[in-house]
Amino acid sequence: MARKAAGRPPEETLSLWKREQALLKTLVVDRDTEAWQRDPAFSGLQRVGGVDVSFVKGDSVSACASLVVLSYPELEVMYEDCRMVSLTAPYVSGFLAFREVPFLVDAVQQLREKEPRLMPQVLFVDGNGVLHHRGFGVACHLGVLTDLPCIGVAKKLLQVDGLENNALHKEKIRLLQGGGDSFPLMGGSGTVLGMALKSHDHSTKPLYVSVGHKMSLEAAVRLTHGCCKFRIPEPVRQADIRSRDYIRRTLGVQGAPALRPERSKKAQRPKACPQGASEEPAVSCCVLNCSVKSTWQRTEPTCPSPCEGAILEVHPPALAVI
DNA sequence: GCGACAG
DNA sequence: ATCTTGTCGC
Secondary structure, three states: OOOOOOOOOOHHHHHHHHHHHHHHHOOOOOOOOOHHHHOOOOOOOOEEEEEEEEEEOOEEEEEEEEEEEEEOOOOOEEEEEEEEEEOOOOOOOOOHHHHHHHHHHHHHHHHHHHOHHHOOOEEEEEEOOOOOOOOOOHHHHHHHHHOOOEEEEEOOOOOOOOOOOOHHHHHHHHOOOOOOOEEEEEOOOOOEEEEEEOOOOOOOOOEEEEEEEOOOHHHHHHHHHHOOOOOOOHHHHHHHHHHHHHHHHHHHHHOOOOOOOOOOOOOOOOOOOOOOOOOOOOOOOOOOOOOHHHHHHHHOOOOOOOOOOOOOOOOOOOOOOO
C-alpha cells in the first residue's frame, strides 16, 4: 500500500527547524581545510562520494537513500549502499535537509564503522549549500553532521537573496564558453553565494555550485568540473542511477509495492563490505540535536491511529561530533 | 488570481 | 522528486 504524504508542517515546526539551521550554521567552515583542495591537480584526493534519495512513484513516504564512493580521478565506483527508508518529513523548500539528511548521515555512519578505509574525502550533495534562504542548505547540513567536506550541486537556481533566473541571468549562461566556465552568483548583500558552472562543453543548462562544508567555493567549482563526465557530477549521477535501479528491482521482485523500509539488512549490499561485524549502528553521541521528532509528532494534527498515515519514527540523530 | 517552488 | 520508449542528431 502506498502511504500518503504528510502535509505541510505547522509553523511551530518550521520555526524550530529554522532555529536548528541557525545553530548548525555557526559550525560551517567555508574554506579549504585539506591539503589536496589547494593542489592544482588535487593530488592526494583518492575518493569522492555522492549521495541521493530517489522516490517511489505513488508513495511519498518510501524512498531509496544511496551513498556511493568513486575513485579519483578515474571516477569508478568502489562502494555502493542503497537502502529503503521511510521518509518522515514532507518536502518544503528551504528545509530539504530535514527530509533527507537523517538517512544520509546513517549511511555515512555505517560506512565509517564498517569500511573506514573507503570513507570519501568529499561528498557531492544533490541540492544547495550556502546558496539557501538562510545560508544553510542540505549540503551544509550534511557536512556539519558528518564533518566531511561537502559540495552543494543544484540543477536549478534557487531564487533567493535577490538572485533571479531572469533575462540577464540567462544571458550570462549563454555567454559561457566551454566546460569549466562559470560566473558568480552574488546575493543582495554583495556576497558570492555560489557559481553557475558549465559542467562540460555542449551543456546548455549550468550547474549551481555552492559551498557545503570544509571547502572553498573555488575548489568546489574546480573539483565539480573535474568530476563531470556528463552534466551531473559522476558521484551524484551514480548515486541517482543506482538508487533508482534499486527501487525498480525491489518493486519488480516483490511484485506488490510492499516495501520493507530500513529493515532487511539482507537487502542492502554494500559492494565492498566484508562479512563479519554485527549490525546496528550503535549511534554515537548527540550533542546538537533537537526536537525535530518530538515537535513534529506532537503538533501533527491528524493521524490518530498508528495507521497507514505515515509520519512517525525519526532516526536517532547521528552526529559525528567528537 | 499569479508567481515561486533545491529535491 | 515522479510520469516514460523510442527516436533523432552529433
